[in-house]
Amino acid sequence: MTQKTMIQAITDGLAAELAADDKVMVFGEDVGKNGGVFRATEGLQAKFGEEKVFDTPLAESGIGGLAIGLALQGFRPVPEIQFFGFILETMDSIGGQMSRMRYRMGNTRQMPITIRAPFGGGVHTPEMHSDNFEGLITQFPGMRVVVPSNPKDAKGLLISSIKSDDPVLFLEHMKLYRSFREEVPDEAYEIPLDQAAVVRSGKDVTIVTYGAMVREAVKAADELAQQQIDAEIIDLRTIAPLDTKTIIDSVIKTGRVVVVQEAQRQAGVGNQVISEISQRAILNLQAPIGFVAAPDTPFPFGQAESLWLPNAQDIVAKVQDTVNF
Amino acid sequence: MAQEKIDFAAILNEEAQEFKEIQILNEAGEIVAPDLVPDLSDEQLVNLLTKMVWARTLDQRSTALNRQGRLGFYAPTAGHEASQVASELAMDKQDFLLPRYRDVPELILHGLPLYQAFLWSRGHQAGNEYPAELQALPPQIIIGAQYVQAAGVALGIKKNNKPQVAYAYTGDGGTSEGDFYEGINFAGHFKAPAIFVVENNGFAISVPRSAQTAAKTLAQKAVAAGIPGIVVDGMDALAVYQAMASARAWAVAGNGPVLIETMTYRYGPHTLSGDDPKRYRTPEMDQLWLSRDPLIRMRKYLTAKNLWSEDQETALVEQFKAEIKAAIDQADQIAPQKVSDFLKNTYQNAPQNIQEELQKFNQREAK
Numbered sequence: 199m200t201q202k203t204m205i206q207a208i209t210d211g212l213a214a215e216l217a218a219d220d221k222v223m224v225f226g227e228d229v230g231k232n233g234g235v236f237r238a239t240e241g242l243q244a245k246f247g248e249e250k251v252f253d254t255p256l257a258e259s260g261i262g263g264l265a266i267g268l269a270l271q272g273f274r275p276v277p278e279i280q281f282f283g284f285i286l287e288t289m290d291s292i293g294g295q296m297s298r299m300r301y302r303m304g305n306t307r308q309m310p311i312t313i314r315a316p317f318g319g320g321v322h323t324p325e326m327h328s329d330n331f332e333g334l335i336t337q338f339p340g341m342r343v344v345v346p347s348n349p350k351d352a353k354g355l356l357i358s359s360i361k362s363d364d365p366v367l368f369l370e371h372m373k374l375y376r377s378f379r380e381e382v383p384d385e386a387y388e389i390p391l392d393q394a395a396v397v398r399s400g401k402d403v404t405i406v407t408y409g410a411m412v413r414e415a416v417k418a419a420d421e422l423a424q425q426q427i428d429a430e431i432i433d434l435r436t437i438a439p440l441d442t443k444t445i446i447d448s449v450i451k452t453g454r455v456v457v458v459q460e461a462q463r464q465a466g467v468g469n470q471v472i473s474e475i476s477q478r479a480i481l482n483l484q485a486p487i488g489f490v491a492a493p494d495t496p497f498p499f500g501q502a503e504s505l506w507l508p509n510a511q512d513i514v515a516k517v518q519d520t521v522n523f
Numbered sequence: 524m525a526q527e528k529i530d531f532a533a534i535l536n537e538e539a540q541e542f543k544e545i546q547i548l549n550e551a552g553e554i555v556a557p558d559l560v561p562d563l564s565d566e567q568l569v570n571l572l573t574k575m576v577w578a579r580t581l582d583q584r585s586t587a588l589n590r591q592g593r594l595g596f597y598a599p600t601a602g603h604e605a606s607q608v609a610s611e612l613a614m615d616k617q618d619f620l621l622p623r624y625r626d627v628p629e630l631i632l633h634g635l636p637l638y639q640a641f642l643w644s645r646g647h648q649a650g651n652e653y654p655a656e657l658q659a660l661p662p663q664i665i666i667g668a669q670y671v672q673a674a675g676v677a678l679g680i681k682k683n684n685k686p687q688v689a690y691a692y693t694g695d696g697g698t699s700e701g702d703f704y705e706g707i708n709f710a711g712h713f714k715a716p717a718i719f720v721v722e723n724n725g726f727a728i729s730v731p732r733s734a735q736t737a738a739k740t741l742a743q744k745a746v747a748a749g750i751p752g753i754v755v756d757g758m759d760a761l762a763v764y765q766a767m768a769s770a771r772a773w774a775v776a777g778n779g780p781v782l783i784e785t786m787t788y789r790y791g792p793h794t795l796s797g798d799d800p801k802r803y804r805t806p807e808m809d810q811l812w813l814s815r816d817p818l819i820r821m822r823k824y825l826t827a828k829n830l831w832s833e834d835q836e837t838a839l840v841e842q843f844k845a846e847i848k849a850a851i852d853q854a855d856q857i858a859p860q861k862v863s864d865f866l867k868n869t870y871q872n873a874p875q876n877i878q879e880e881l882q883k884f885n886q887r888e889a890k
Binding site: 249257259264265266267268269270290291295304307340342362363440442443 | 619648649651652653654655660661665667668670671672673674675676677678679680682683689701702705706708709712864865867868869870871874875876877
């Protein structure tokens with residue numbers, strides 16, 4: 199065990215799979231000599247060579263097509279899209295092509311691709327870099343969308359994603375990259391891609407969230423504990439497909455729920471969670487479902503992020519509403 | 524205003540001079556470029572025309588079957604026989620084919636059973652359940668996607684050290700897609716063994732080639748990617764064969780991709796789903812291209828060599844019609860599709876939502 203940041207855990211996971219499987223290929227813009235703009239691929243080209251870790255021309259749709267073609271030749275591509283704001287350029291490769299390949303070809307072909315992309319707000323990137331488009335990708339059956347909230351999960355989920363024979367979008371929240379360290383096992387390990395985690399047990403209210411909002415929820419729960427409100431926190435970890443069972447079990451237990459997402463309020467993952475709870479557990483609820491989300495504007499300019507992004511105080515206030523209903 | 528010190532008109536003119544159309548067999552069935560005649564045995568020459576006759580017969584029968592309601596989506600191919608058949612025959616079975624919706628003849632020649640091609644047309648998943656050994660994807664609909672994917676397949680072939688190529692088809696309209704450029708540029712950068720075929724039949728549904736780009740030829744787009752581009756007479760099977768065989772040798776030798784523009788024409792509509800070419804083509808234009816027909820000139824060439832006769836062709840057409848009938852009958856025997864199969868094919872292992880839906884559809888389908 200070593201104390202590691204999330205970015206170190208991700209580099210660790212990439213190195214583990216590059217070493218374990220000769221068919222793993224890591225590529226994208228600036229991932230080679232430069233080690234990625236966030237240094238997620240730091241040292242990998244030097245260690246594994248230019249055949250397995252390589253730069254591509256600057257074209258995200260081309261990167262998507264490259265991944266699909268390499269997968270058809272038996273490789274296990276792990277492309278990086280430099281910022282999630284650029285993912286729209288790969289939309290056909292993801293939604294039109296790789297996500298439906300297994301279905302389209304009657305299970306005779308598969309797309310073991312893991313697309314990594316830094317996403318989320320709070321680090322003051324220039325405009326059009328951050329964005330929370332994850333809800334869009336969850337609309338494509340056949341895709342798995344994975345969002346780790348901490349270093350230990352990041353490594354295990356990344357290894358599982360690379361080993362998966364389904365295409366995976368692996369989203370790395372930029373604010374979590376270096377904001378804290380925790381114990382990460384040195385060896386390779388896997389975390390299932392279809393299981394949410396109960397990161398804190400509680401009996402009064404359930405907070406369902408993912409990504410950077412898990413940390414905000416934990417801060418909120420600490421404060422709520424001072425007020426004798428015992429919150430349970432569920433980290434979705436995989437936002438498509440959803441682990442609905444873990445959510446419903448918790449909601450039935452607590453009878454109150456607040457769904458939290460960093461993305462805008464309209465459409466998106468949180469509304470899917472709310473829909474499932476409404477359909478399956480509405481009679482178990484003692485208060486309306488609470489929803490904390492960002493306002494329905496495009497992602498904010500860098501200096502306005504703190505005005506826009508949901509935070510622990512928003513969660514505390516919403517939980518209080520729900521508990522005092 | 525400053526004077527124009529650089530002669531842009533001259534530059535533009537110079538750029539357009541580079542791309543002369545390669546022809547080997549002219550409309551009269553005469554060899555006009557003896558140095559370029561592909562090295563084909565008599566048997567191979569007869570096979571080339573035989574497969575072109577097959578493609579023409581398949582087009583006629585598919586059109587009839589579509590009108591009878593026995594076939595679904597169909598994009599006519601008549602006029603494209605040299606471009607499609609000769610390009611496919613110049614490839615190896617282990618080469619990887621990335622076709623678009625009009626390239627069904629190439630897919631069948633590459634190994635897709637005919638009844639599966641018919642099932643694809645009808646919209647049945649069994650049409651896309653490709654045998655493991657078939658090196659191909661089903662026809663691409665999102666035009667441009669096959670080009671970026673071809674770059675990836677070709678890079679994979681190179682990394683696997685296989686003496687093969689990836690080859691992808693698009694039409695003249697497809698060259699306007701951003702993915703067209705990304706595909707040829709990626710393949711060029713990686714020196715990946717890809718052959719990009721542009722079947723220029725003059726129209727993207729109704730929009731003429733002249734409305735796609737200011738470029739004088741589509742082949743010259745290769746220059747921007749740093750790869751060779753050539754224009755060939757797409758009604759001349761020998762020219763198409765030579766272009767593809769040479770491109771294949773170049774690519775397999777590790778030199779990278781080639782872009783080939785074949786000048787051709789589709790006699791029919793874009794698809795049989797309601798397109799009316801009379802809205803955008805003239806009878807004179809149709810007549811001009813019919814006079815360049817790829818089958819007529821190959822017949823003349825092979826008849827002069829005593830390798831072909833009318834009786835021989837009549838017998839072949841009857842044989843092909845019988846094969847087509849057998850294949851459509853075989854397609855009729857395939858069981859109807861089940862939503863439960865779709866659900867099972869969405870992920871490797873069914874997640875919770877799929878399991879729930881499977882339960883529902885299994886019950887519904889058991890009734």
